[in-house]
Amino acid sequence: MLSVATVNHHTASLDVREKISVAENELDDLLVRVQRHLGPTAIISTCNRLEFYTTGTENLEQLTTYLQQETHMNEIEVQDYFRIYQGESAVRHLYRVSSGLESLVIGEAEILGQVRTAFAHAADSGVDDSMLVRLFHGAIRAGRRVRSETSIGHRSVSVSSIAVQKIRDHHNDLQKANVLIIGAGEAARLIAESLVEQDVSQIYVANRTQSRAESLAKELDGIAVQYSNLMEVVNDVDVVITATGAPGTLINFEEMNKTIQFRQNTPLLIMDIGLPRDVEPRVSDLPNVTYFDMEALQEIAAENGKARAQEIGAAEHLIEEELKEFSVWLENLQTQPTIASLSARSEKIRKDAVEKSLRRLHLDEAQQDEIDALTRAIVKRILHDPIVALREYGNQDTHYVEVVHKLFGLNDEFPSLTDLSVSDQPEDDRL
Known part of the structure; x- marks a missing residue:
């Protein structure tokens, strides 16, 4: 199941x-x-x-x-x-x-x-x-x-794009903002690219692996900073974005409390989209610190969902179509190995018999091809009705499968579906 x-x-x-x-x-x-x-x-x-x-x-x-x-x-x-x-x-x-x-x-x-x-x-x-x-x-x-x-x-849209929207809604002038991005993965990259479009003043990038920080900073025309100097950089920026997904807290309450003493009441906005969170949520209790995590994005996300109601209906219709395709495949799951085994056994018998006859008859290539095509057509017509019946009745009653196995002398063990040739799979499934 x-x-x-x-x-x-x-x-x-x-x-x-x-x-x-x-x-x-x-x-x-x-x-x-x-x-x-x-x-x-x-x-x-x-x-x-x-x-x-x-x-x-x-x-x-x-x-x-x-x-x-x-x-x-x-x-x-x-x-x-x-x-x-x-x-x-x-x-x-x-x-x-x-x-x-x-x-x-x-x-x-x-x-x-x-x-x-x-x-x-x-x-x-x-x-x-x-x-x-x-x-x-x-x-x-x-x-x-x-x-x-x-x-x-x-x-x-994405989590990254609505995170930038949230930042834009709470910062008066992003074009004058210095931004520190902690992390160099896909989420950090997407946020950074959105910030570049907002024409922020300066982007700093920090990551545990310095080479990855340098690589992302180069793409953004930003500055890579040493991870060990993280809090010193926090002291000099207006916005901090964290997106590492690393275990443990990167910025805790005590560290931030010490840092804000040197900021002279300059506001600091922190956007934490890490899971687990990179920043201790208690920093929001500190003066002049605004802290957002993933849950703060729920309201924007909900508005996005309402705006897309008609699109969602169209998507659900396509999903139901694909679900029917899966159901048809599932219905054939019981009989398909037997059909594959029956076809394989019949083809082996045909091939062996043709090869044996051709060795005796000394026919030219064109005649050999004609016999090969003829015997293939005969086998296909013989198997057509049993296969149609198997597909129609075999999924509801295993007795039909058992009878075919006994009548045609098939192996007791069904071949695995994963052993079927690629051509037996729907074209869109060949990934």
């Missing part, structure tokens, strides 16, 4: 999400642990969601028990903060996620890449479960269609 357990910005506060957040360098180890308990699993981990997609458990109790163990939550907390979907509901949820409909900022583009990354991590860990593979292929295709066939992706 396909299941997904999700904790996200709809179900849990930022305080809860940051406690169970997974750093990028921890994801591979988490996958190993999860698959040891739940079987084939893929994990989506972003600043606003942590989701486990698995086909390895039929028992919801087993899944919730493992979530308690992994997240160090009790049973009531897991029930309060996690939502669990199974079957078609799980498929629909991932399709909505990949299309940006479940994002904090409706229609944001980054999530599709994050879904791809989750699938790649799962594949690298050895997951080749046919249902998970088909699920993520379908989700990526649904996300692509929503972005290309609806207007939801035409006015692209």
